[in-house]
Amino acid sequence: MNLSPTFILPVTLGGTVEKVSAQCYEAEINEFEELEGYIDIGSLEPGDDGRKIVCRIEDGRCVTVSMAYLELPITDTFLGLDLNGGSEESEHLAEELEKQGIPTISQFDGVVLPDHFMVIELGESITWWDEDYWGKDGFLEEAVALQ
Template sequence: MNFTTDFSLPFSLGGTVDENISISENAEIVEKVFGNDLECFVDTGDSVPNGKTEKIVSMIADNRCVTASLLFFDPGTGHTFEGIPLGGRKENPEEYFVSSLTDMGINSSNESGVIVLLDHFITIEIGEYICWWDRFFWTRDCFLDEVLDH
């Protein structure tokens, strides 16, 4: 799947927990020390290795899903972001990724191995996940605090 700055997964970013449970598979709420996450599986409509659905982990706040992280279990899935491979097969993948985005005019930075697209409220860890953050919940400063705190 070629992801873009537009959120296009079959998941309601900013939607209620109940709404997202109803449109996903094997959903469960996982209690954590500092809040809860919704973990579920969605069908992206793409061919996923072994015919599996893809896992989303979403941070819950005020009974809403305020992030949507698509986890990559197999870096060889062929997922891309704006045409750039997310599998991390290149040497220095973060540097290559940021450089490629810059060439396309997309502002990004590498913050300790996490690619941050500040203008789009997206974080990417090559070979691990891509995460969209709900712009209606997170202020720019809160987004930065959360991202740089990891």
């Protein structure tokens, strides 16, 4: 699947735990008080059986949605860029996104897209943050690692 800054997963970012749970074909609250679920993305990516998501819960709402990668190598791309690799490739991803006009913040464990409320951890996950819940300052405070 070629992902972009636009959230396209078939769950409601910022939705209630009940709503997001109902949008998954399997869901439960884990030991960290997060919603873990599996979504069918066959309509987005024909032949794909589904993906695992993990949602941070605040005030009864799923304020982040992370699509976790369970199998390597990852076939997904982000704006045509490879999502395989680890921290050493994060700088390259950030540089390529900057060339496409997307501001980034490079970190030891990934790339933050501050204008799009996203965090990409190469080889691990992509997380979308609910803009309405976090606001720009809250997102940056939570998502950007202290250097």
